[in-house]
Amino acid sequence: LAKTTQPVSMDSYEGQEVNITCSHNNIATNDYITWYQQFPSQGPRFIIQGYKTKVTNEVASLFIPADRKSSTLSLPRVSLSDTAVYYCLVGVGRDDKIIFGKGTRLHILP
Amino acid sequence: SAVISQKPSRDICQRGTSLTIQCQVDSQVTMMFWYRQQPGQSLTLIATANQGSEATYESGFVIDKFPISRPNLTFSTLTVSNMSPEDSSIYLCSVEPGGRKTDTQYFGPGTRLTVL
Numbered sequence: 001l002a003k004t005t006q007p008v009s010m011d012s013y014e015g016q017e018v019n020i021t022c023s024h025n026n027i028a029t030n031d032y033i034t035w036y037q038q039f040p041s042q043g044p045r046f047i048i049q050g051y052k053t054k055v056t057n058e059v060a061s062l063f064i065p066a067d068r069k070s071s072t073l074s075l076p077r078v079s080l081s082d083t084a085v086y087y088c089l090v091g092v093g094r095d096d097k098i099i100f101g102k103g104t105r106l107h108i109l110p
Numbered sequence: 111s112a113v114i115s116q117k118p119s120r121d122i123c124q125r126g127t128s129l130t131i132q133c134q135v136d137s138q139v140t141m142m143f144w145y146r147q148q149p150g151q152s153l154t155l156i157a158t159a160n161q162g163s164e165a166t167y168e169s170g171f172v173i174d175k176f177p178i179s180r181p182n183l184t185f186s187t188l189t190v191s192n193m194s195p196e197d198s199s200i201y202l203c204s205v206e207p208g209g210r211k212t213d214t215q216y217f218g219p220g221t222r223l224t225v226l
Binding site for chain 2: 043
């Protein structure tokens with residue numbers, strides 16, 4: 001199971017673009033990269049998933065370089081409501097489990 | 111997608127007692143999971159609830175402490191037995207509707223448990 005490394009915390013301001021990078025040097029060929037968002041007192045919520053290059057949806061973009069050893073979640077024009085913990089997950093375990101890392105605590109300032 | 115509800119949303123319990131948490135999904139799903147999240151921490155997988163068979167527990171979690179039922183494809187329960195203050199945590203269930211391991215998981219709102 002590929003281990004992921006993300007910044008522990010980040011601060012940004014409303015209206016800015018926020019990029020959170022996740023390192024996953026041991027990613028396997030069949031692994032997908034998935035990001036979740038968790039607000040206080042709620043369960044995690046799926047944001048975006050990708051395998052390679054770029055994926056975009058109504059919430060975020062996910063950039064994955066050719067070597068797939070890292071990925072960057074991009075949140076355009078953040079607002080105060082984007083304050084949350086963001087988890088990067090890579091692949092599944094041998095028994096097909098999804099394992100959460102420590103996540104990045106994003107704090108948006110007015 | 112899937113909509114998941116949990117009961118109770120929170121509870122305060124006495125040491126030595128047990129609490130059963132219910133997880134209800136609005137559609138039939140193959141994969142259901144139970145997680146624990148201690149304050150300020152990430153999620154830790156407790157077990158995978160399999161319909162028609164025993165749950166599969168992760169290292170550090172045992173059936174006697176966290177018995178799980180999965181009577182059908184839309185419902186599961188997790189019991190926290192013989193509770194101690196160390197069991198104070200948020201317990202979340204999740205489902206993977208697609209059944210494939212690269213599919214996304216959908217989480218319930220969680221049950222906040224405080225043990226005195």
